Amino acid sequence: xxxxxxxxxxxxxxxxxxxxxxxxxxxxxxxxxxxxxxxxxxxxxxxxxxxxxxxxxxxxxxxxxxxxxxxxxxxxxxxxxxxxxxxxxxxxxxxxxxxxxxxxxxxxxxxxxxxxxxxxxxxxxxxxxxxxxxxxxxxxxxxxxxxxxxxxxxxxxxxxxxxxxxxxxxxxxxxxxxxxxxxxxxxxxxxxxxxxxxxxxxxxxxxxxxxxxxxxxxxxxxxxxxxxxxxxxxxxxxxxxxxxxxxxxxxxxxxxxxxxxxxxxxxxxxxxxxxxxxxxxxxxxxxxxxxxxxxxxxxxxxxxxxxxxxxxxxxxxxxxxxxxxxxxxxxxxxxxxxxxxxxxxxxxxxxxxxxxxxxxxxxxxxxxxxxxxxxxxxxxxxxxxxxxxxxxxxxxxxxxxxxxxxxxxxxxxxxxxxxxxxxxxxxxxxxxxxxxxxxxxxxxxxxxxxxxxxxxxxxxxxxxxxxxxxxxxxxxxxxxxxxxxxxxxxxxxxxxxxxxxxxxxxxxxxxxxxxxxxxxxxxxxxxxxxxxxxxxxxxxxxxxxxxxxxxxxxxxxxxxxxxxxxx
Numbered sequence: 001x002x003x004x005x006x007x008x009x010x011x012x013x014x015x016x017x018x019x020x021x022x023x024x025x026x027x028x029x030x031x032x033x034x035x036x037x038x039x040x041x042x043x044x045x046x047x048x049x050x051x052x053x054x055x056x057x058x059x060x061x062x063x064x065x066x067x068x069x070x071x072x073x074x075x076x077x078x079x080x081x082x083x084x085x086x087x088x089x090x091x092x093x094x095x096x097x098x099x100x101x102x103x104x105x106x107x108x109x110x111x112x113x114x115x116x117x118x119x120x121x122x123x124x125x126x127x128x129x130x131x132x133x134x135x136x137x138x139x140x141x142x143x144x145x146x147x148x149x150x151x152x153x154x155x156x157x158x159x160x161x162x163x164x165x166x167x168x169x170x171x172x173x174x175x176x177x178x179x180x181x182x183x184x185x186x187x188x189x190x191x192x193x194x195x196x197x198x199x200x201x202x203x204x205x206x207x208x209x210x211x212x213x214x215x216x217x218x219x220x221x222x223x224x225x226x227x228x229x230x231x232x233x234x235x236x237x238x239x240x241x242x243x244x245x246x247x248x249x250x251x252x253x254x255x256x257x258x259x260x261x262x263x264x265x266x267x268x269x270x271x272x273x274x275x276x277x278x279x280x281x282x283x284x285x286x287x288x289x290x291x292x293x294x295x296x297x298x299x300x301x302x303x304x305x306x307x308x309x310x311x312x313x314x315x316x317x318x319x320x321x322x323x324x325x326x327x328x329x330x331x332x333x334x335x336x337x338x339x340x341x342x343x344x345x346x347x348x349x350x351x352x353x354x355x356x357x358x359x360x361x362x363x364x365x366x367x368x369x370x371x372x373x374x375x376x377x378x379x380x381x382x383x384x385x386x387x388x389x390x391x392x393x394x395x396x397x398x399x400x401x402x403x404x405x406x407x408x409x410x411x412x413x414x415x416x417x418x419x420x421x422x423x424x425x426x427x428x429x430x431x432x433x434x435x436x437x438x439x440x441x442x443x444x445x446x447x448x449x450x451x452x453x454x455x456x457x458x459x460x461x462x463x464x465x466x467x468x469x470x471x472x473x474x475x476x477x478x479x480x481x482x483x484x485x486x487x488x489x490x491x492x493x494x495x496x497x498x499x500x501x502x503x504x505x506x507x508x509x510x511x512x513x514x515x516x517x518x519x520x521x522x523x524x525x526x527x528x529x530x531x532x533x534x535x536x537x538x539x540x541x542x543x544x545x546x547x548x549x550x551x552x553x554x555x556x557x558x559x560x561x562x563x564x565x566x567x
Contacts, residue, residue: 003049005042006089010065013085017067017078017125026128029088031107031136033097046093059086080117081126087113100144101151104172107137108179115183118207123186127210134180134217141176142224177221177230184214184234188241197243204243211242212252219259231263235543244545254284258295260543265298266360268368271537274302276544292319300327301361305368307529309335326352334369337377339408342369343415372529374490375499378511379526381407388521389513396502397513397521405487416479484509498532501525 009028016025030039050058059082066082091110097103111133117126144151151172170178187207190197199205215234222231245253261277264270277299284292296319300310309331315324333341344350346366356362382399384407389397491511494500501524502513513525 003045005038006045006049006061007065009042010062010085014066017081020125022125022128025125026132029129029132031091031110031133035092039092043092046089050089050093052090052094055086055090058089059083062086062089077120078122080113080120081122084110084113084117084126100140100147104137104140104144104176107133107140108176111137111179111183115179115186118183119186121192124206127187127207130183131210131213131217134183134214137176137180138217138221141173141221145171145173145224171225173221173225174227174230177218177225177227180214180221181218181230181234184211184218185237187211187214188237197241198247202247204247208243211238212245212248212256216252216255216259219256223259223262228263228266231259235260235263239543239545242545244547246547250283250285254280254291254295257283257544258291260541261295261302262298263543264541265302265364268364270302270305270364270368271533272541274299274306274308275539275541277302289319292317296320296323297359298361301365303530304331304334305364305372306533307372326355330365330369334372335376337373337375337380339373339377339411340414342373343412371494371497371499375494375526375529377408377411378404378491378494378500379522382522382525386521389516391517397516397525399511399513399525401488401491401504401509401511402484404491405482405484408482408487412481413479418479498536499527499529501527 013025013028016028030036035043046058050061062082062085066085067078068082069077087110091106095103095106111130114126114130114133117123118130187210190207192206194205197204197206197208204211215238218234219231222228222234245256257276257280261273261275261280264276265273277295281292281295281299284295286292296314296317300314300323303310304327310327314320315328330342330345332338333345345352346356346362347353353362356365378399381404382397385400385403387395387398389395488504488506488509491500492504495502495504495511500511501515502511504511513521516524
């Protein structure tokens, strides 16, 4: 039976293949309804003349209509591209978009065939199509991942297969990301052209033009399913083989630097994170308010952890609407060394906690800001009761560690509701503060008046479960308050990190400031946190290929092996 629409479509593709116009080839290929009228006629012809049982006939028709090899001496093969076109025909013929899981599987198979064609010497023709397919698959995979009711059967099936193979279960979104990553690797490992990956005009050539587009799609999926180890492979490969980032369009640069900053933030490399996020924020278009807000949340958090607090005018920007009420109370508590306020602001019962947890920044603030909190507390104590020293008598300014201990204990008690303020509910205190490290493993025993029928030996619920390793452990009767030894170790840690300038006399329990002969003891003994940490760092950000930087050449980059800032 005649298929005039299919023939017309194949003639158009053949013409574009000879013209080597990959962008128009991508425009020819539609994956999502509503289909244009000409595509509806083509689908009807395919279903009538080439049903699923006649797939080999469809492949033969494509082989006859499309060129098998590129014209010219030493021309590359188009065979894998022709197979992709046949696969595309089968996709639009069989797809039922109301069945999202089946559509995802078919789209994934189509991208797999396109990825095979991408590896051919003529793969540059299909690169725009691979990018378009990857974006569509990514959007569908994320949408399905947010619908557990639709993927329940698939999850159950994958769990069974994973148990049989004794391997980690791969989610639907992660499986899609792994496939897209294979296409990214083919872009990054391009060997044609100059060794630098640039053409005569200094622009990326060949499949290298798609490196950051493909990387950004992969990173979006990996961050969605929280697979940072997989994201590390993307950054390492780019750091070794990619041309400099500045050669690519601003949208690609901004997106990549955002994910790179997020990656370093998650690995506690906050200085690297703020460098990448700061550049992403600068390069992001002013009208892209949503994107600038995403960047700004992590940028502000990184800077706060580094002791660099936002200035008031930052909060007046459109993308910062509502951020001041979240971050400013924390900054005020850190600047004052107010342990009580900081504990309450980062408590799980605080109204803002859900927002911080949503953006996955609560633990970083709660843990890493302790350094700044104790440094500010020591500074405030020195202002209140410190010995300012006497230059004429050559006595150094000193701070009694006992004074810091008293103030810290007072503030910790206030945070726990002990003393001047009415005590909080003990249950909520345990849930939020955790009196014992392993409280989650210990449950109350059966009450004495429990009827025997409810206290059967086989009932863990009735008797309460106690982990065998913690059988003899008991909850401490007193709250977890600092000791003089704890405070002394905190001060010693601040001295070691150069956040306090001086030395400790362990015998006298004093901290002495050195070098304050011709300067203010406060300025010398308590140097600026941001300036101190910045002086220890360099501006190299693994994963970010800058102008004039030589690529790795196959070296192994351990991106998360360095010591985190403030550790």
